[in-house]
Amino acid sequence: xxxxxxxxxxxxxxxxxxxxxxxxxxxxxxxxxxxxxxxxxxxxxxxxxxxxxxxxxxxxxxxxxxxxxxxxxxxxxxxxxxxxxxxxxxxxxxxxxxxxxxxxxxxxxxxxxxxxxxxxxxxxxxxxxxxxxxxxxxxxxxxxxxxxxxxxxxxxxxxxxxxxxxxx
Numbered sequence: 131x132x133x134x135x136x137x138x139x140x141x142x143x144x145x146x147x148x149x150x151x152x153x154x155x156x157x158x159x160x161x162x163x164x165x166x167x168x169x170x171x172x173x174x175x176x177x178x179x180x181x182x183x184x185x186x187x188x189x190x191x192x193x194x195x196x197x198x199x200x201x202x203x204x205x206x207x208x209x210x211x212x213x214x215x216x217x218x219x220x221x222x223x224x225x226x227x228x229x230x231x232x233x234x235x236x237x238x239x240x241x242x243x244x245x246x247x248x249x250x251x252x253x254x255x256x257x258x259x260x261x262x263x264x265x266x267x268x269x270x271x272x273x274x275x276x277x278x279x280x281x282x283x284x285x286x287x288x289x290x291x292x293x294x295x296x297x298x
Contacts, residue, residue, distance in 0.1 A: 133287050136190040136219075138210040139226075141168055143237070144198035147229040151196055154280050183210055192220035192287045195243050197264070198227055202243035215249045215258060220291035223264035224283065228275040236272065251297065261297070263290050 139148045171182050183206065187193070193214035201207055214221050223244065227237045244258040265286050267278035 133192060133284070133291075134190045135192045135194045135287065136187045136210065136214065137194050137196060138201075138207050138214075139196040140198055140201045140204050140207065143200055144196060144226060144231075146232040147198060147226045147237075148196045150229055150276060151194075151224065151226065151279060151283070154283065179206060180209065183213065187213060187217065187219070190214075190219060192222060192290055194283075194287065195221070195223045196226045197223045197240050197243055199237040199240045202241040202245070207243060208247060211243060211247050211258070211262075212249055215247070215262075215294070218294065220287060220294045221258075221262040222286055222290035223262060224279060224286065225264070225266045226279075228267065228269070228272060230272040261293065263293060 137148060137152055139145075171179055187210065193210060195201065195207060195211060211221060221244070223242070225239065227239050230236055242260070242264055244260065244262050244264065247258040248255050249258055250256075263286060265279075265282070267275040267282075269275040269278050
């Protein structure tokens with residue numbers, strides 16, 4: 131049975147790359163949000179964005195951060211990571227910079243999005259650092275990297291859930 135996951139990513143930079151992962155049919159992910167709908171949510175203010183994230187992360191077992199060149203710096207990605215961890219969900223990063231976008235381009239490797247995320251752990255602030263797995267798909271081209279993600283993402287998610295369970 132496919133795990134229900136919440137995908138987190140930098141919308142404007144990586145949307146077409148993330149769609150490749152989201153369409154693998156190995157997972158039940160949050161529904162796709164169009165650029166227009168995302169802009170509408172953002173224009174409603176921070177409280178509306180938080181509410182949308184909170185509503186959509188409910189019932190999911192893992193947050194999958196699809197890591198592109200600027201993902202680690204995104205305010206809402208950072209919020210989603212913190213929210214998922216504090217809610218006891220598995221947290222996984224998958225590097226997608228090697229997948230081609232709609233124009234056939236790949237991008238630069240981004241920073242680890244977990245490095246300086248502060249979360250509550252037993253009532254104290256702690257840093258996630260390298261606790262959540264961050265996977266770099268193998269392969270020398272976009273097709274090989276895609277195949278590696280497709281072949282392994284379900285196992286990576288199970289590993290991320292197991293890692294998180296150690297901290298409950």
